[in-house]
Amino acid sequence: MQIAETLNQGLRREYSLVIPAASLAARVDARLAEVSKTIRMPGFRPGKVPPNLVRKMHGEALRGEVLQAAVNDGVQQLLVEHKLRPANQPQVDLEGDMAEGSDVGFKVALEVLPTVDDVKIDGLSLEKLIVGDNSAAMDEALTRLAGQAARTEPAAAKYKAKAGDTVVIDYEGRVDGELFDGGKGEAMRVTIGSGQLIPGFEDQLIGAKANEERTVKVTFPADYNVAYL
Structure with a gap:
């Protein structure tokens, strides 16, 4: 050749x-x-x-x-x-x-690939970063992950919901007796005590049983993202 x-x-x-x-x-x-x-x-x-x-x-x-x-x-x-x-x-x-x-x-x-000269590392120093103790943040993250991985099972007919339980609700929201835009939904999953809904809503679900209808009265916060509420 x-x-x-x-x-x-x-x-x-x-x-x-x-x-x-x-x-x-x-x-x-x-x-x-x-x-x-x-x-x-x-x-x-x-x-x-x-x-x-x-x-x-x-x-x-x-x-x-x-x-x-x-x-x-x-x-x-x-x-x-x-x-x-x-x-x-x-x-x-x-x-x-x-x-x-x-x-x-x-x-x-x-x-061809370029030729890289040998790098001399003598005299170089490294900074070792250490994460400080933040137990509260760690506990919060672990709790959140545990909640995301949690499995739910249907409760008995006479079981009363308590804090930490997940309930599935159909709802209609009214102001002065009138249904407002976005105030109606079905099959919404709510974990009681999670704070995912406005203050006071989840607390009023404690004690609820399957297929029960109940009226929940709440006051929308002043900074709620829908002005007329």
């Missing part, structure tokens, strides 16, 4: 490679001999088909297969001999005459 560098600019490299005709022919002959052992053809015993007949019928396809393998081997030889670390898949372009009995040339173009 003949290898010549044709471009060395920045991280860009290009090379010209030539596979000698004799080398390629030897590889084709070896492949023909290998294939002849497995090809079946009327009039011949298995594995006894003459190589010249195999060449006549399958030579072109086998030569293409061998050529591809030879090109791949050439690229690997190039990378090893020139100690190249490709940053991308090398681009291969065949050149010149591909006729049997001729040398086969091809070009390989690629970008």
Whole structure:
């Protein structure tokens, strides 16, 4: 295999490679001999088909297969001999005459990884950061995670809801007897004591039983996001 560098600019490299005709022919002959052992053809015993007949019928396809393998081997030889670390898949372009009995040339173009000089770390210092004790925040986070992972089960018909229970409610909200926009919903999950609803709402769900209707009276906070409430 003949290898010549044709471009060395920045991280860009290009090379010209030539596979000698004799080398390629030897590889084709070896492949023909290998294939002849497995090809079946009327009039011949298995594995006894003459190589010249195999060449006549399958030579072109086998030569293409061998050529591809030879090109791949050439690229690997190039990378090893020139100690190249490709940053991308090398681009291969065949050149010149591909006729049997001729040398086969091809070009390989690629970008290489940059060389990084050894970094001296003598004299460098590291700052070790230590997280302070924040037990309250940790407890809050653990409680929240536990709540998110909690599983609920249907309660008995006479069971009365208590703080920490999750209830599923259908509701209608009214102001002065009139239903207001966004004040109606179904199948809303509420954990009593979680503070997800306005103050006073969840407390009035304590003691509720399944399928019970009850009236909850609350006063909306002054800073509630709906002005008219």
